[in-house]
Amino acid sequence: MSQPDWDKNTVAQVIESLKDKPGAMLPILHGIQDALGYIPKGSVPLIANALNVSRAEVHGVITFYHYFRDTPPGKHTIHVCRAESCQSMNGSDLEAHAKAKLGIDYHETTADGAFSLEPVYCLGNCGCSPAISVDGEVHGRVSPERFDEILDEVRAQA
Amino acid sequence: MSIKxxxxxxxxxxxLGAEKTAKAIAAEAAKRGFDIELVRNGSRGLFYLEPLVEVETAKGRVAYGPVQPKDVSGLFDADFLNGGSHPLNLGLTEEIEYLKKQERLTNARVGITDPVNLEDYLAHDGYKGLANALKLTPAEIVKQVTDSGLRGRGGAAFPTGIKWNTVxxxxxxxxxxxxxxxxxxxxxxxxxxxxEDDPFVLVEGMTIAGLAVGxxxxxxxxxxxxxHAHKNLNTAIAAAEQAGYLGANxxxxxxxxxxxxxxxxxxxxxGEETSLLESLEGKRGLVRYKPPLPAIKGLFGKPTVINNVISLASVPIILDKGGEYYKNFGMGRSRGxxxxxxxxNIKRPGLIEKAFGITLRELLYDYGGGSATGRPIKAVQVGGPLGSFVPESQFDTPLDYEAFAANWAVLGHGGVxxxxxxxxxATMARYAMEFCAIESCGKCTPCRIGSTRGVEVMDKIINNQDRAKNIALLRDLSDVMLNSSLCALGGMTPYPVLSALNHFPGDFGVE
Structure with a gap:
């Protein structure tokens, strides 16, 4: 499958600005994902070249970490917490509701490109379980009804 | 004069909506012509009362909570800016029982100050520890930390002073x-x-650690x-650099x-220390063999102190008030x-800083007020996903590393x-194995393969397939993971699994 066009200049700039840091790999990967929303497969040789490591090494790092992705995300990314504290407050029901409401499973994006759904193992909001985050903003005590409200609020912001 | x-x-x-509440209060104050100074502080950690709004009065800070935007107009009607009475008025914040009974040393400023305001930090005893440390030799700083009895708060509870001394x-x-x-x-x-709520204390603690070990x-x-923590830490670091608390001099x-x-x-x-070091070096987070210890060969092969946030954030008060002061809190070998x-599932969740020795029962009922759902509490998991499930019969155990170890449980990072x-x-035991399979770094076989086999065995037990045989297999597998995994992920996943099985055999279909 061909990758969508990606912004090679931005990737090159990120690499150039960070490559001399000690242990530059993760800062570079974050920099690219912050700028583009994902790490295009085509950027792997550029990173490998700049850091003097093999492409396999770069690929290994990208795929080791759950947070890094090599496909473009939806406009908004929703993380639903699956960890114990959220489970104790019916988090499993919330997970099922989120999947049904969006019509997708984890690691998928809605057909309209609006939402990506990802699992997360703790948002550090365990005093307000169950929790989700939308584009990095955490929401607590999320009932299925509240989940729907949050979706509406996010859509309205669009 | 404006009201804070x-x-x-x-x-x-x-x-829980604090941003909307803040906007509503600012808008209402403007509408009514009140001059207020809105301070965005940290949280007091009383999450059942958030968003908690406080007003500074002559008697002290008066708390209102939980405050939603719809309550704002009524609060102004009730003259809350002068501490007026209202159904949401909780009285003086410091007098709220949940907070009053705590012993906040590490979290002394949390919820009180504006987290990224250096002036505010300094006005609340900030950088006093560093001032003392600068008068001491490295060995004297290490001695204060050793004398305090501080043990690693990340979970392993290794004495911090000994680690620093090695480095x-x-x-x-x-x-x-x-x-x-x-x-x-x-x-x-x-x-x-x-x-998020007091980033300078971590910056100060790390600076002292740097002075202590060179x-x-x-x-x-x-x-x-x-x-949010990322943003506040970077803001605090920039402010500390600007003011000469970090940098070349x-x-x-x-x-x-x-x-x-x-x-x-x-x-x-x-979160495993050697995996973390690999990650910092830009690699996959594969766990390293020990020895060599990170204290000898750590980051980039150099001597490295690696400590948890709370351990490092406890250092400033130890250097400010002395190791002896800190040591006087706690019980047994769990000091501070x-x-x-x-x-x-708890009615009153929150942050409770206490000396070691409080029991689970006091926490769950006196502080927590029982479950959120109002149903009986069946079990608590202490110490994160690798911690044991503790049944009601053990709720009188004091929070102490050794007392928990005696019950084959762990205190870990203090999460309940x-x-x-x-x-x-049985569902929770299955989840523990599933989590281990998802998060395993893959370096050692007991963790990488054991966790996947563990999920399969749990599925068979749950589906009543050769149950007795599979429970024996689960115990056998757990034994292998416990004794031959490279790190705590594989090595401690059996804690939740076996504690669930041993304390609640009925859920596994065992009579």
């Missing part, structure tokens, strides 16, 4: 201080609260799930210490205080997750 109104910017408060005596022109801020355990949020560079390895002492935040990328195993995080009687413990 405090509305938290802590992510848990924000997750102090290690040879190397470059040494590092690394803060493990990869707080991935479910039920824990005290690292997050320190970093390290000039520090890294905070922060989990990516904490964007700390407070004119001629000593250098620099600090940088690095983000993780959603790997739980990177522990920021306990009460979470999950509460479950009511609707929980099925």
């Amino acid at each position: 109104v405090f509305i938290p910017r802590d992510s848990s408060a924000l997750s 102090l005596n290690a040879q190397g022109e470059q040494k590092y201080i690394v803060c493990n801020a990869d707080e991935g355990d479910s039920g824990t949020f005290s690292d997050r609260m320190i970093m 390290a000039t560079q520090g890294y905070i390895y922060l989990r990516v799930e904490y964007p 700390i407070c004119g002492s001629g000593k250098a210490f620099n600090l940088e935040v690095r983000l993780g990328a959603g790997a739980y195993v990177c 205080t522990l920021p306990i995080q009460l979470a999950g 997750v509460v479950f009511d009687d609707t929980v099925n413990m």
Whole structure:
């Protein structure tokens, strides 16, 4: 499958600005994902070249970490917490509701490109379980009804 | 003169609508012509009352909560800016029982100050520890920490002073201080609260650690799930640099210490110290063999102090008031205080910093008020996803590393997750294996393969397939994981699994 066009200049700039840091790999990967929303497969040789490591090494790092992705995300990314504290407050029901409401499973994006759904193992909001985050903003005590409200609020912001 | 109104910017408060509340109060004040100064403080950690709004009065700060935008107009009608009575009025914040009974040493400023305001930090005893440390030799600083009895708060409870001493005596022109801020355990949020709500205390603690062992560079390895902590840490670091508390010449002492935040990328195993170091070096987070210890060969092969956020954030008060002061809190070999995080299915969740020795029962009922659902509490999981499930019969156990170990449980990072009687413990045991399979770094076989086989065996037990035989197999597998995994991920996953089985055999279909 061909990758969508990606912004090679931005990737090159990120690499150039960070490559001399000690242990530059993760800062570079974050920099690219912050700028583009994902790490295009085509950027792997550029990173490998700049850091003097093999492409396999770069690929290994990208795929080791759950947070890094090599496909473009939806406009908004929703993380639903699956960890114990959220489970104790019916988090499993919330997970099922989120999947049904969006019509997708984890690691998928809605057909309209609006939402990506990802699992997360703790948002550090365990005093307000169950929790989700939308584009990095955490929401607590999320009932299925509240989940729907949050979706509406996010859509309205669009 | 303007009236000070405090509305938290802590992510848990924000997750319950604090931002909307703040906007509503600002708008209403403008509409009514009141001159208020809105301070965005940290959270007091009383999450059942968030968003908690406080007003500064002559008698002290008066609390109102939980305050939603719809309550705002009524609060103004009730003259809340002068502490007026209202159904949401909780009285003086410091007098709220939940807070009043605590012993806040590490979290002394949390919820009180504006987290990123250096002036505010200094006005509340900030940088007193560093001032003392600058008058001491490295060995004297280490001695204060050793005397305090502080043990690693990340979970392993290794004496911090001994670790520092090893690095102090290690040879190397470059040494590092690394803060493990990869707080991935479910039920824990005290690292997050320190970093969001009082980031300077961590910066100060790391600076003191640098002086103590002769390290000039520090890294905070922060989990990516904490964007607010990231922002506040960077703001605090910039302010500290600006004011000469970080950089080439700390407070004119001629000593250098620099600090940088690095983000993780959603790997739980990177909370394991050697995996974290690999990640900081830009590699996959594969666990290293020990020895060599990180204190001898750590980051980039150099002597490295690696400590948890709470350990490092406890150092400033130890250097301010002395090791003896800190040591006088606690019990047995567990000295000082522990920021306990009460979470999950609990009526009054929150941050409770107490001296070691409080019992689970006091926490769950006196502080927590029982379960959120009102149903009986069946079990609590203490110490994160690798901690044992503790049944009601053990609720009188005091929070003490050794007392928990005697019950084959762990205190870990002080997270307590509460479950009511609707929980099925076989499901939780299966989840523990599943989590291990998802998060295993893959380096050692017992963890990588054992966890996957563990999920399969749990499925068979749950589906009543050769149950007796499979329970024997589960125990056998757990034994292998316990005794031959490379790190705590594989090595401790059997804690939740076997504790669930041993305390709640009925849920596994065992009579």
